[in-house]
Amino acid sequence: MPSSAPAAPSEQASGAAIAPQDPALLRRLLRAKDRMDAASHEAWPVQRLAEVSGVSEAHFARSFRQAFGIPPHRYLLTRRIEQATTLLRDTNLPITEIAFATGWESLGTFGRIFRDITGMSPSAVRLEAQASATPLDQVPACVLKAAQRPDLTTAVLEKRRRLAEGTNRS
16 A cells, blocks of 8 residues: 655655765765855856865765755756846846856856746846835835844833833732
């Protein structure tokens, strides 16, 4: 009788079980992933990532996909597209500058891959973001956070004492 339980995270789509990875290897893979996150605008060929992780190229590519569910190159593409989407939404930089700032070497490649992943062109994403923007969306996040920050100039006990002065004690 087949089990209706969801597949364990250690199984691929083909159903073949994958042996759990060594924690030291996972730390090395996370190191490479963190480097890609910190500098996604840079070129990250598998050879460079493998050097960061201290493993062979083939082992790195296989282990990265096993650990994170996608190949390293696709992970890098998604990070670049996420950053480009944020820049399109939050800045008025030209699309060409955004493409080069997020690591693309060709505007055509950027536009094609952006459309393939998001389903919209970069200019359409920008227009949609501008059309749906409310006045509060145009306030910088740092200003909003400062306005919403709790007032810590007065101690908590002092605030409680002041509130208690206006009430009748039992």
